[in-house]
Amino acid sequence: MNAPHDKDNDGQAPGMGDLLAVIRQLVGEVHPHWKNLHFSPHTLLEQELGLDSMARMELHVRIEQTLNVSLPEGSAVCSATPNDLMQALLAGLTKNGTYSACPEDTGASSAADLLMGSFGQANNASTNGRRSPGEWLYALYTWPVFIVLGLLTWVLVVFTPFEQGRRKMAHWCARALFACTFTPLKVSGHEHLDSERAQIIVANHASYLDGIIVTAALDVPIHFIVKGELASNMPVRVLLQRFGVEFVDRFNANRGASDVARIASKSRNGQSIVFFPEGTFTTFAGLQPFRMGAFVTASRAKVPIVPVAISGARNIIRGDNWFPRRGRIEVTVCKPVTHSGEGWQVALDLRDAARREIAEYCDEPDLVEE
Numbered sequence: 001m002n003a004p005h006d007k008d009n010d011g012q013a014p015g016m017g018d019l020l021a022v023i024r025q026l027v028g029e030v031h032p033h034w035k036n037l038h039f040s041p042h043t044l045l046e047q048e049l050g051l052d053s054m055a056r057m058e059l060h061v062r063i064e065q066t067l068n069v070s071l072p073e074g075s076a077v078c079s080a081t082p083n084d085l086m087q088a089l090l091a092g093l094t095k096n097g098t099y100s101a102c103p104e105d106t107g108a109s110s111a112a113d114l115l116m117g118s119f120g121q122a123n124n125a126s127t128n129g130r131r132s133p134g135e136w137l138y139a140l141y142t143w144p145v146f147i148v149l150g151l152l153t154w155v156l157v158v159f160t161p162f163e164q165g166r167r168k169m170a171h172w173c174a175r176a177l178f179a180c181t182f183t184p185l186k187v188s189g190h191e192h193l194d195s196e197r198a199q200i201i202v203a204n205h206a207s208y209l210d211g212i213i214v215t216a217a218l219d220v221p222i223h224f225i226v227k228g229e230l231a232s233n234m235p236v237r238v239l240l241q242r243f244g245v246e247f248v249d250r251f252n253a254n255r256g257a258s259d260v261a262r263i264a265s266k267s268r269n270g271q272s273i274v275f276f277p278e279g280t281f282t283t284f285a286g287l288q289p290f291r292m293g294a295f296v297t298a299s300r301a302k303v304p305i306v307p308v309a310i311s312g313a314r315n316i317i318r319g320d321n322w323f324p325r326r327g328r329i330e331v332t333v334c335k336p337v338t339h340s341g342e343g344w345q346v347a348l349d350l351r352d353a354a355r356r357e358i359a360e361y362c363d364e365p366d367l368v369e370e
Helices: 016-030 053-067 082-093 133-159 163-180 210-217 228-232 234-243 253-268 293-301 344-361
Strands: 185-188 200-203 223-227 246-248 273-275 305-311 329-333
Touching: 016 053, 016 082, 016 344, 053 082, 053 293, 133 163, 133 234, 163 210, 163 234, 185 210, 200 210, 200 293, 200 344, 210 305, 210 329, 228 234, 246 253, 253 273, 253 293, 273 293, 293 305, 293 344, 305 344
Parallel strands: 185 329, 200 273, 200 305, 223 246, 223 273
Antiparallel strands: 305 329
């Protein structure tokens, strides 16, 4: 990290107004539909301003360039409010200033949000209405099918010797799950996938089923992004490692940034990576804001983005409610979004283009537009 400047060009330390102006400019780029946005030094950067960790890394660069200062490493990623950022900025300007990056109890989002956000979390709205006997019969049939096929998948994937064979096993087991539970799975646009060339695949996230749906629908070599905590569960870790997933660290800002570079390198070397850029899913329907990790990765790796729209998954498994319902699933693989160049604006353009494609086919309202 470069040594900090003692003062800016005017001989005066930048103030909170200068810092808020830099933040406002970036928020306007990330969320152009937000009009007349007002915020204070205590406004939460992620929860209220919608700046995920990748956006805060860009904010770090903007602050240093615009205000002619050097921030402590990782401070923008770990800061929860503009006030936290100002404390980090003043620590850099003061010879004896100190700044403790990423305290565990701040509640700020972690560096893994660069890639996947709070993967698998859901808002729980009440969905416990009165269920018919037919719904109970279907659920009582489906749960054992899921358990049996899950165990069979684990054995086949873990003990199949070759990576291509393991992927085929997972693909056919995922398709068998939908066949055995009488869930029609329709896939269109498969010609837009390229098994010989790396692509960044981005899909909307509506249910715990989404990973299984993508595995069943896309019969090409792919690598998922998963949270590093899953590696602590040995059976799950063994299965995921054999399937070729990429673990990311959710709690270490520096390691999380290294994960981004590592995954971009794998993309440049020919691996296709699957992201769920919403990062989380909710009980209520709607396409949420996209996090920037997938699009920055594609920009750095110079590979195309392939939007994939999933429709129907939320109606089958809703939020954290594990009561399965009858339904049908449609997966639409859209035309690749190509690009030339690299940088933040390229990543924003990729995000907006991919989002438009997914919004057209996912059969849910666009919560950003509406």
